[in-house]
Amino acid sequence: MTGTLPVVETFHSLQGEGLHAGRSAFFIRLGGCNVGCSWCDTKHSWPADVHPQRRLSALAAEAQAAAITGAAFVVITGGEPLHHDLAPLCNALAAAGLPLHLETSGVDPLSGRFAWVTLSPKAHRPPLPELLAACDELKVVVHGPEDLDFAEAMATQAQAARGGNASPQLLLQPGWDSANGQTLAIDYVRQHPQWRLSLQSHKLLGLR
Numbered sequence: 001m002t003g004t005l006p007v008v009e010t011f012h013s014l015q016g017e018g019l020h021a022g023r024s025a026f027f028i029r030l031g032g033c034n035v036g037c038s039w040c041d042t043k044h045s046w047p048a049d050v051h052p053q054r055r056l057s058a059l060a061a062e063a064q065a066a067a068i069t070g071a072a073f074v075v076i077t078g079g080e081p082l083h084h085d086l087a088p089l090c091n092a093l094a095a096a097g098l099p100l101h102l103e104t105s106g107v108d109p110l111s112g113r114f115a116w117v118t119l120s121p122k123a124h125r126p127p128l129p130e131l132l133a134a135c136d137e138l139k140v141v142v143h144g145p146e147d148l149d150f151a152e153a154m155a156t157q158a159q160a161a162r163g164g165n166a167s168p169q170l171l172l173q174p175g176w177d178s179a180n181g182q183t184l185a186i187d188y189v190r191q192h193p194q195w196r197l198s199l200q201s202h203k204l205l206g207l208r
Contacts, residue, residue, distance in 0.1 A: 003088045004053040006031035008045045008079065012066045015075065016202025018118050018137055019169055020101070026066035026074050028059055028089075033080040035105050035125050039143065039175050045079040056092035063096035073115070077103040086112030106131030119168070123150045133161035137169040139198055142181040148172075148188055151195075173198040 008029040015025045032048030033040075045051070063074050074093055076086065082104050090100055090112035099115035106119045106127025119135035121127040123146070132138075138158055140151035151172060159167050172195055174182040189195045202208070 003056050005056065005059075005084055005089060006048045006051040007054040007059070008042070008051050010059065010062050011208050012069065012071055013208045014202060015101075016200055016205075016207065017173065017198050018139055018171060020073070020116070021198070021201050024070045024072050025101070026063050026071040026098070028063075028074065028076050030076065030078045030081045030084060032083045033078055034083070035080055035107060035122055037122055037124075039141070039178075041176060042079070048079070048083070056089055059089065060092040060095050063093050063098060067096050067098050071098060073099040073101050075101045075103060076112075076114075080105055080107065082106075082108035082111065084111075090114070104131065106135070110134055120173075121150075121154050123147070127154075129157070129161045132158040135168045137171055138167075139171040139173055141173050141175050142185040142188075143175040143178045144180060145184060147181070148184060155194075167194075170195045171198040172196075173200070176200055176203060 008031050010028050012026045015021055015023050029045060031045050031051035033046045093100060101116040102114045103118045105122050107125050110130055117135045118137050118139055119127060119131050120139045138154055140147060140154060155170055172185040172189055174185045185197060189197045
């Protein structure tokens with residue numbers, strides 16, 4: 001618990017996306033990302049060196065406090081959190097007694113131990129096979145029809161990476177303010193029941 005990581009922010013709110021949407025969660029947003037998505041809504045998190053280095057013990061104490069006030073789990077997000085070795089952070093957070101969730105694009109090897117892994121792959125920087133094998137939910141952002149093709153390719157690759165075992169939960173999420181993405185995602189989910197729709201409910205509600 002003596003190490004540090006660049007931290008953009010920590011906060012206790014509701015998970016806004018994916019299968020755990022609507023649940024109370026404590027968020028740790030780490031700095032640093034070289035994936036470079038044009039639609040990213042946290043571009044301020046990309047440079048790691050502008051964010052304060054915080055001690056893992058302090059992050060663990062915040063998570064413990066959030067658990068007391070109702071957080072059901074901890075979400076480690078970014079930036080791209082797997083640019084960092086997350087094993088020491090996960091070990092430190094174990095004291096909080098909360099399940100650990102990870103949100104990642106999957107471009108780096110998996111480190112740390114998580115109860116839930118959300119993989120949001122990007123076509124311009126495809127994920128590693130080990131993340132396709134390890135993820136619990138595969139969440140693809142949709143702006144255009146090419147994203148639907150990419151989503152199906154990722155689902156197929158995830159199935160292959162698991163040796164034919166159970167697929168992850170499959171979600172399509174319209175890009176924020178993308179009317180075309182919204183229409184495409186809704187129509188696709190309506191016709192392909194193995195997929196479900198994910199919305200950024202925290203933005204719709206004006207939550208952090």
